[in-house]
Amino acid sequence: MESDKELKGNVFDFRILKRIFAFVKPYRGRFFFLVFLTIFLGALAPTQPYLIKLTIDNYIAVGNMEGLTMMVSLLFGIAVLQAIVQYFHTYLSGWLGQYIVRDIRNQLYQxxxxLRLQFFDNTPIGKLVTRVVSDTETLLEIFTNGLAAIIGDLLQLVFILGFMLIINWKLALVSLATFPIMLLATYIFKEKIxxxxxxxxxxxxxxxTFVQEHITGMNIVQIFNSEEKEYAKFKKINKEHLQANLQTVNYYSIYFPVAEVIAASATGLLVWYGARGVIQDTISLGDLIAFIMYISLFFRPLRMIADRFNTLQLGIVSSNRILNLLDNHEHIQDNGIYSPKNILGKVQxxxxxxxxxEDDYVLKDINFEVKQGETLALVGATGAGKSSVINLLSRFYEINKGQIFVDDIPLTDYNLPNLRKHIGVVLQDVFLFSDTIEQNITLGNKDISHEKVREAAEYVGALQFIEKLPGGFQYNVMERGATLSVGQRQMISFVRALVYDPKIIVLDEATSSVDTETEEMIQAAMEKLMKGRTSIVIAHRLATIQKADKILVLDKGEIKEAGTHESLLEQxxxxxxxxxxxxxxVV
Structure with a gap:
């Protein structure tokens, strides 16, 4: 769960804004055009009341119909121009925001x-989903309703104030009499919201986070009849979400009516003072009407600016979260340049x-060697360190001490993608994406032909059940392969490993939760997959590894025994x- 401390931020945190606006660089031409349109709109809006003032005082008051027609036409033209500019401003700000968010999402996902698997061990998936989806969506508001809109509103206020002072500075002071009260109300609202x-x-x-985790683990919820307990937890979190949103609704409900009353008070004060001036012929009627329009124009962006500040605030908070994730360097250092086309497969x-x-070692002084084409089996109780051995070989985690060699070359000297290309890993808990069987085998690699996939499936004995499925290789296995049996998922993972033709194969033996017939099928597929390859097997059933060249017995992260099946029994x-x-x- 995230704390409120993480959500603090300054609206004008220029460090964050500078980094976010670095993403604008590919679109700087459009961005500068957007800035120009923002300034132009800010200057254009106050011209209409001024032209109406001139129309009333110079043409309507003296009955000049020809001049009146000209001014009305000019006002209409300016209104059309403002609408066109507003369209391009709105579209361009939205377009810019969408493209920048796309780029940030791409970079974030990449x-x-x-990142290291250790990072995912310690970070809830729902939190990462929020970063990639929700926070980037909030970030969009910086460009559509945030900074550009605030700058536009501030410019409009400056231009309006300038026109008001030029026309009649006394009326301007009267009009702005309630301005301090509006500023105070706006500040209080901004802080609360x-x-x-x-x-x-x-x-x-x-x-x-809660929904993602519990939908993923729904089988556990149902197996242990925890639906009501988990539902109660969900209702509590959902209630907190409701209360937080109702609080914002409450603040909006208070602020906007208060702002309307303050604006109406300013208008009333202006009419009272201005009407006396019109009667006494010290203020023109055009001036009074123009000022009534200016008050409306002046207080409208002022009312919105508090909301826009908080929109920007949310964008800054989301930006900070995204940048913190981008600044996370918990990834495997890939400084190796050794990229052999083929390897022999010796592991040490x-x-x-x-x-x-830190210092809670799960592997302690592990030493072993697997020669090219040999099979090493890892045996031990749960938590003995078997899975850690195969995780280190693929460099999913970094070693604290010692060195791993492949073909007598340190693992860190290998280019990481090249290293993993030569190592095939088949885990007990097979993960399949919501896609076709063929896509789950090739993982989108266009260099792997359909014929190669078919040959591999036939070789390990998976072709028969695949062809019986609707659509065959184009059958959609749904999320995590939910429509397939455990054995079928395991067979597909064998095909997936085989089509990449690795020289080292790592197998987390997965025959402990299948029937005898499926176990025999998987065992036969494993033997074919291991043939001619260096193999490291995590053994759950000892009967399946009797032919291994070497067996290591792990206990609490240490190698307690090593040898062949027969020699270990003799010990x-x-x-x-x-x-x-x-x-x-078994007996």
Whole structure:
């Protein structure tokens, strides 16, 4: 959950604005044109009351119909011009905002893809979804209803004030008599609504996180009959979201009527003073009517400016969140330049120490070597460190101490994409995207032909069940492969690994939760996948690794035993105990 502290920010935080406006650079021509239109609109709006003043005093008062017609035509032309300029201003600001948000989203998603898995271990997915979707959408407001609109409103106020002072400075002072009260009300509203909006953004992020996590884990919720408990939690978070939004509604409900009363008071005061001047012939009727129009024009942007400031405030907060994520450098350092076309597949772990959290080591002084084409099996209880070994080989995490070598070359010397191209990883918990089987196998790699996918599927024995599905390879497996069985998902993951033809294969053996027939099918596919490749297998069932060239028994992050199946049984140690327990459970 996010704290309100994270949501604080200064409207004119120039450090943040400078970085955000760096994204404007590719569109600076359009941006400068938008600035020009903003200034032009600010100057154009106050001209109409002034022209109406001239029309009343110079033409209507003396009965000059020809001049009246000319002035009405001029006023109409200016109104049309203002409408056209307003159209281009609105469209251009929206266009600019959308393209900039697109660029920021692209950069943000690309950056997220390069972050370490450790970052995702500690960051709720819903929070990242909020950054990429909701915060970037809020950021859009900086360009559409934020900074440009505020500058336009301020310019309009300056131009209006200038016209008012030129026409009649005494009427200008009377018109602005309630201005300090409006400023005070606007400031109070701005501060209150800023805090309320901060709570809204916080509530939105919490809501996104909760919904994403619980929909993803809905099977756990239902298995343990926790629907009512989780629903109660959701109602509480949703209520906080409601209350935060109602608070903003309440502030708006108070401010705008108050602003209307202040503006109406200014108009009333002006009419009272101005009418006396018209009767006494010290003020022209045109001046009075122009000032009534100016008051309306003056207080309208003033009322909106508080709202725009808070829109900008939200944009700054969202920008700060996005920039903090972009500034996160928890990614694997890819400084290696070694990019061999092919590798042999020899793997060596040399005095490896690794901790997910500082000094809490899950691997301690791990040493082993797997020669080209050999099979190494990792055995041990849950939490022994087996998965950590395969995570380090693919450089999903950085090592604390020691060195890993592939073909006697340090892992860090390899170009990261090249390294991972030579290592195929098949996990027990297979993840499939909501797409076709073929897309889940190729992952969009156009260099992998349909024929190659089909050959790989046939080789591991998956072709038969794939062709029985509606559409075959074009069958949509839905989110996380929900429409397929565990065994089918596992077979597709084998095909996916095979089409990339890695020289090193890492298998998290996944036969512990399938029936005997499916287990035999998966086992046969595994043997074919491992043939001719260096293989590292996490073994859940010891009967499946009896042919491994070497077996390591891990316990609490340390290698306790090493050898072949037969030699480890002869030692009558930890491996023998594990084997006996599994053998008895089968019998």
């Amino acid at each position: 950056h997220i893809q390069r 800023k805090k309320a909006f901060s709570k809204v953004r916080n509530a939105v992020s919490n809501l996104n 772990f040399d005095n490896i120490w690794f901790a997910y959290k 009558e140690g930890l491996y023998a105990q594990l084997y006996e327990v599994q053998y008895k459970s």
